[in-house]
Amino acid sequence: MVLSLKNKLIVFATLFSFVVLLVNCSNNATNEEAKKADSTDCVKPLNPNGDSELALLMRNMMSSSKNLKEIIEQGNIPKEFPEAFKKIHTAKPTDSDTKKESFDAFASNYISNLQNLYNSPKEDLKKNYNAVVAACASCHSEHCPGPLKAINQLKISE
Numbered sequence: 363m364v365l366s367l368k369n370k371l372i373v374f375a376t377l378f379s380f381v382v383l384l385v386n387c388s389n390n391a392t393n394e395e396a397k398k399a400d401s402t403d404c405v406k407p408l409n410p411n412g413d414s415e416l417a418l419l420m421r422n423m424m425s426s427s428k429n430l431k432e433i434i435e436q437g438n439i440p441k442e443f444p445e446a447f448k449k450i451h452t453a454k455p456t457d458s459d460t461k462k463e464s465f466d467a468f469a470s471n472y473i474s475n476l477q478n479l480y481n482s483p484k485e486d487l488k489k490n491y492n493a494v495v496a497a498c499a500s501c502h503s504e505h506c507p508g509p510l511k512a513i514n515q516l517k518i519s520e
């Protein structure tokens with residue numbers, strides 16, 4: 363079969379778009395899976411109103427905890443207490459019924475453990491850091507179990 367140059371181009375273009383399509387699809391599939399693994403039972407992945415104030419605060423708390431973990435594991439002392447995290451009491455959640463009655467008690471427990479960590483003598487840093495992670499986990503086990511696995515991975519082995 364002898365193809366004219368034009369036909370060759372058409373065949374090539376078709377094959378090429380097919381490959382692009384395939385690559386795209388498999389990318390989408392991994393993105394979907396990543397989303398699934400990340401998804402939480404309390405946080406709706408499709409939120410027409412954007413991410414809630416509380417969800418954004420939580421993401422900051424998550425990355426701050428990862429930083430703290432690194433700082434402490436390297437034998438350094440955490441410096442500035444993140445005042446912004448005190449907003450946990452008032453920050454609006456995705457669904458207004460997410461914050462159940464016990465929320466404020468869990469939130470105060472978290473903040474006081476965090477303050478304790480920032481006032482901690484060096485030899486107690488690991489222990490006090492893990493107490494903060496436990497405070498995250500205890501609220502989450504009641505209010506929002508989705509991120510629990512990720513939260514438990516924040517622990518430092520003592």
Ligand code: HEC
Pocket residue numbers: 402404405414415416417418420421423424427454455456457460461465466468469470472494495497498499501502505506509512513
């Ligand atoms: C007092 C309860 C409470 C404490 C303490 C708490 N959380 Fe949350 N967390 C929530 C609630 C409720 C949500 C759901 C927010 C929403 O639906 O808007 C949430 C959401 C999250 C999310 C998902 C955010 C997203 O992407 O949508 C992560 C991650 C998270 N928390 C991590 C943490 C970490 C890490 C800590 C401790 C440093 C922590 N949380 C402490 C109640 C808490």
